Amino acid sequence: MTTDSLTSTSPALHTSIGKTGVLIVNLGTPDSPNTPDVRKYLREFLMDGRVIDIPFIPRWMLVNLIIAPFRAPKSAKIYKELWTEDGSPLKTYGYSVEKMLQQMLGDQYVVKLAMRYQSPGIEDGLKEFQQMGLSSLTVIPFFPQYASATTGSVYEEVMRVLKGWQIMPELRFVNRFLDHPKFIEGFARPARKYMAEHTYDHFLFSYHGVPERQIRKGDPTKAQCKLGSCCDTLNQHNQFCYRAQCFETTRLLVKALDLKEGTYTTCFQSRLGSDPWIKPYSDDVIKDLAKRGVKSVLAFSPAFVSDCLETTIEVGDEYRELFEENGGEHWQLVESLNDSQLWVEVLADLVQKN
Numbered sequence: 001m002t003t004d005s006l007t008s009t010s011p012a013l014h015t016s017i018g019k020t021g022v023l024i025v026n027l028g029t030p031d032s033p034n035t036p037d038v039r040k041y042l043r044e045f046l047m048d049g050r051v052i053d054i055p056f057i058p059r060w061m062l063v064n065l066i067i068a069p070f071r072a073p074k075s076a077k078i079y080k081e082l083w084t085e086d087g088s089p090l091k092t093y094g095y096s097v098e099k100m101l102q103q104m105l106g107d108q109y110v111v112k113l114a115m116r117y118q119s120p121g122i123e124d125g126l127k128e129f130q131q132m133g134l135s136s137l138t139v140i141p142f143f144p145q146y147a148s149a150t151t152g153s154v155y156e157e158v159m160r161v162l163k164g165w166q167i168m169p170e171l172r173f174v175n176r177f178l179d180h181p182k183f184i185e186g187f188a189r190p191a192r193k194y195m196a197e198h199t200y201d202h203f204l205f206s207y208h209g210v211p212e213r214q215i216r217k218g219d220p221t222k223a224q225c226k227l228g229s230c231c232d233t234l235n236q237h238n239q240f241c242y243r244a245q246c247f248e249t250t251r252l253l254v255k256a257l258d259l260k261e262g263t264y265t266t267c268f269q270s271r272l273g274s275d276p277w278i279k280p281y282s283d284d285v286i287k288d289l290a291k292r293g294v295k296s297v298l299a300f301s302p303a304f305v306s307d308c309l310e311t312t313i314e315v316g317d318e319y320r321e322l323f324e325e326n327g328g329e330h331w332q333l334v335e336s337l338n339d340s341q342l343w344v345e346v347l348a349d350l351v352q353k354n
Ligand SMILES: C=CC1=C(C)c2cc3[nH]c(cc4nc(cc5[nH]c(cc1n2)c(C)c5CCC(=O)O)C(CCC(=O)O)=C4C)c(C)c3C=C
Pocket: 027, 028, 029, 030, 042, 050, 051, 052, 071, 075, 088, 090, 143, 147, 149, 150, 208, 209, 210, 211, 214, 270, 272, 303, 304, 307, 308, 309, 310
C-alpha cells in the first residue's frame, strides 16, 4: 500500500481514528403535544418489557386497548402546557447539553444525544458512530439512580443495536451518578438561593416511583429488600435498589444543605395502574404535611436531570395545588440541572473517568 492510498482513506474515517463517541441518552418525549404523537410515544414507551414488566400479550392489551387510548388525550393536554416554542424541554435541554459537552470535551470526542423512545433514536446515533469508525464508546443514560426501567432499558437497546456489528468499539456504560458532588451541588445551589429568599418549614424530595415488584426482581439475594427501613442505607448488598439509591440521594442533599432531622421527607410520584408502587407516595405525604400545619415547602425532583412533564407540571403545578387545597401557603420547586455548567461538568467528568 502506498502513502497515497493511505491518505485517500475517507475523511470521515480518517478524522475519527482514536476518537471516543459519547452517547448521552434521555428517556424521550413525544414528537409534538398532539394526541396521535403522544399516543405513539406512550405505546413505544409502555410496550418496553422493562417498563411494564408483564408478559407480552397482557402488556399489549393493557397498553394498546386501555392506557394509550384513554391516557393520550389527557396527557396531550398537559404536554401542551409544557411545550415551548422550541419543543419539549426534555429534548431542548438535551440538545443544548450535547453542544456544551462537545465544546468542553474537544475534538477527540464526538457527542450525540439520543432518546430511548421516539427521536432522535439510539439506533440512528449508533449508526452514525459506526460510520465514523470510532475506537471507543461511552454511553451515559441521564438517570442519576439506576433502575431497570430506565438505565437497564437503555443498555438493552444499545446492546441490541451493537450485537450485529463486525467491529465492536471499546465500550463503557455509566450506570449511575447520584453521588457525584457536582450533581448534588447542581440541586443544592439553586436551593440555597430559594432558602435565602424565604423560610421553608419543610423540604420534599420527590422521586419518580417504580412498581415494588421491580425492586424485588432486581434484588440479587431475593430477600434483602423489604421495601422498608432496609432501604435507609446504601451498601454493597442493595447498591442497585432504586429506592435505597433515592434515599441516599436525599441524604447527600440534606448534608449539602445542612437540613435538620425531621424537616425533610423522601417520597415517590407518578404511579400507573393498581399494583403497589414504592412508598411513601408523594401525594399522601403532601396532604399529610399540609394537614399537620406545614405552610411552606421547597420541593426537589432529583431523579430527573432535565425539567419535564414530571417536574414542571406534576411537582411544580399539580402538587402545589394539592398542597394549597389542604391548607399549605407557599410551594417552590427547585429547577433541575437542565443545561447548567455544573451538569455539563458532571458529564465531562464521567466521560473522562477512564
Ligand atoms: C426517573 C426516571 C424514571 C423512571 C424510573 C420511570 C419509570 C416509569 N415511568 C412510567 C410511566 C410514565 N412515565 C412518564 C413520563 C416520564 N417518566 C420519566 C422518567 C422515569 N420513568 C420522565 C423523564 C418522563 C417525562 C417525559 C417528558 O416528555 O417530559 C409517562 C408519560 C407522561 C404521562 O402521560 O403522564 C408515563 C406513562 C412507568 C410505568 C415506569 C415504570 C417503571
